[in-house]
Amino acid sequence: MLAMEKDFDSKLRIQGNNSSNVGGSGGAGSVQRAKSFSFRAPQENFTIQDFELGKIYGVGSYSKVVRAKKKDTGIIYALKIMDKKFITKENKTAYVKLERIVLDQLDHPGIVQLYFTFQDTFSLYMALESCEGGELFDQITRKNRLSEDEARFYAAEVVDALEYIHGMGLIHRDIKPENLLLTAEGHIKIADFGSVKPMQDSQITLLPNAASDDKACTFVGTAAYVPPEVLNSSPATFGIDLWALGCTLYQMLLGTSPFKDASEWLIFQRIIARDIRFPNYLSEEARDLIDRLLDIDPSRRPGAGRDGYSSLKMHPFFKGVDWRNLRKQTPPRPAMEPMVQSGEADDGHDSSWYPSHVGDGLAMQNDGNVGTSSSSEASGHITRLASIDSFDSKWQQFLEPGESVLMISMVKKIQKLSSKKVQLILTNKPKLIYVDPSKLVVKGNIIWSDNSNDLSIQVASPSHFKICTPKKVLSFEDAKQRAWQWKKAIESLQNRC
Missing domain, CATH: 2.30.29.30 (Pleckstrin-homology domain (PH domain)/Phosphotyrosine-binding domain (PTB))
Structure with missing residues (x-):
């Protein structure tokens, strides 16, 4: 753990210039590595007591994301809290380092921003941009399904951000509605880079031992959005994200994922069999785009071939989209969160969220009970x-x-x-x-x-x-x-x- 802390504390400059070209296929070349690194988002000396913690945004296997207000500035962040003990025990250190380094170097309006990090005896903390509009998943759930105009708007913003991510030589590997967040204004931002994989020609500069798996067939992501080539242990390509985009577009328009079933095993069988069912109300353009994105051959998916993202952006489903001014367009009107009865839930601004293992010297007794509900x-x-x-x-x-x-x-x-x-x-x-x-x-x-x-x-x-x-x-x-x-x-x- 000491080695990890030293790496995260490092504020030295990157040695050498970034001279790699953007590559679309992850071909020749090697991932850039540096013995030292200068973080754009600084490592601060804050403590968890410097924040008022509110509702839980989401939970992962070794982390939790919580709404956090900095007491002295009043600025709201999405604070990702990671359990050091579990990270070390499960050999997740490289993944955590990679996520931090990647987020630090990405700069796009469609990607959540990392502002700073800090740590204590028990936890690592990443202060991320708080997307007050919630998850795209919520909008699909509240509306049952989205109109094609709404889905077109959101899908276009995802495409725009994915084009940048792939241009940087990265595969996200966990694109799904839960990881597509909405700003207060209603624009999409891609979040959760915990499964990111740099390709061989990536423009991201890495520290030693801060890389995702080198085995191409490693299974990561979420079952319902995993492409067949991952299940068949084929090499990782940008097509992984394009398949997940197809699944996400399907879920926007139908309200459910295309390969939904009772268990992961059954989901995987449907994915391998490419068992997709389209309703009659889908337009021909929407059906065709989803069909192409869910092609068994990853190289034939729009955005993955020789024509790159131009073939995807020129698809008839996106007719009328102003790609140069996406972020200036008016987003769809969001469906608001249903009102709840008093006593069944809090108002999402509870500042008493302090588990015993978070922070050095918090004298809270851990009695094993449920904490704040949102x-x-x-x-x-x-x-x-x-x-x-x-x-x-x-x-x-x-x-x-x-x-x-x-x-x-x-x-x-x-x-x-x-x-x-x-x-x-x-x-x-x-x-x-x-x-x-x-x-x-x-x-x-x-x-x-x-x-x-x-x-x-x-x-x-x-x-x-x-x-x-x-x-x-x-x-x-x-x-x-x-x-x-x-x-x-x-x-x-x-x-x-």
């Missing part, structure tokens, strides 16, 4: 239902690669003559288990079902709830009165897109 719970966006303890690395041992905690609480499992404390954990797999918090062993696995007849939750009071399956009924008591939140989390996951 108003997004009422909108059914399950990826934001994760609690503070989902960030605690000791629970990661119960997760598979790519799996993340959506909700977690220390509860009492009530039996006829006794009760026992257990850690109840809900994940995005989906998986619902309860763990002995002292012995750290799984005591029960509640069989998941999207069918409410096979899995349901009954709330008796704010503290008491029952999880019902055909074979048994489990009773729990949550001292922090989050019974309704558990019901909402489970039902939201059952009703996910």
Whole structure:
């Protein structure tokens, strides 16, 4: 960890000039590396106490993004908080370094900006641009699906940003509606470069040991947006992002991902079989563009061939788009977040979000309970239902690669003559288990079902709830009165897109 801290503290200049040309195929040449580096976004000496922390924007396997207001300036950031212990244990150090270095060197209006970083004993922090318009995913969910005019606007801004990213010799590898954020004005910004891969002719200058996997077939990204060549262990190309763009455009227009199914295995089977179904209401232009972006051959996808992005931008679906003045156009009118009843969610400005392992010297006792819930719970966006303890690395041992905690609480499992404390954990797999918090062993696995007849939750009071399956009924008591939140989390996951 000391080596990582020294690398992040480094403020020396890059040795040598950047002389690489932009390449479209990731061919000959080598990734530029420097023994020293001058960060544009500085490493500051801030502490977590310098910020008022609010709602949780999103949760990953080793990080959490939180709305954070700097107390002395009042400026709002999206603060990415990364668990050092988990990063080291899971050998993610190179990925974290790479994300920081890449974000520092990217400069485009369609990409989130990194302002500064800081760290303490337990965590690394990245202060990112806060996109107050939320995720594109939210707009799709609230509107059920977007009109072709709305989808055209957003897709064009994604194309514009991807052209820049690919021109820099980078593959994003996790393009999806959740990683496409909206500014307060409604323009798209691509976020989350945790899976980024530099190609051989990348213009990004890297530090030693700050590179993504060198194995072309490494699986990263999100199952529903992964192209068939990744599943077949073929070399990584820019076509990965173009396939994901096709999936995202499909989701904008239909309200669901093109290869949605009950499990990752079934999703992968549909991807390999290219099992795509188009409704009759899609225009011929929209259908043709999606069809071409989801070509089995990555080199034939618009944007990946000899003509580069001109073939993509000239597609009939984008007729009338003013590519030179995209950011001056008026964005679609957003659908606002539904109003919530008092007591079911907070106002998104809670400043008490301080897990015990964040910050040096915060005297908060970790009792294993859920932390602040955000108003997004009422909108059914399950990826934001994760609690503070989902960030605690000791629970990661119960997760598979790519799996993340959506909700977690220390509860009492009530039996006829006794009760026992257990850690109840809900994940995005989906998986619902309860763990002995002292012995750290799984005591029960509640069989998941999207069918409410096979899995349901009954709330008796704010503290008491029952999880019902055909074979048994489990009773729990949550001292922090989050019974309704558990019901909402489970039902939201059952009703996910």
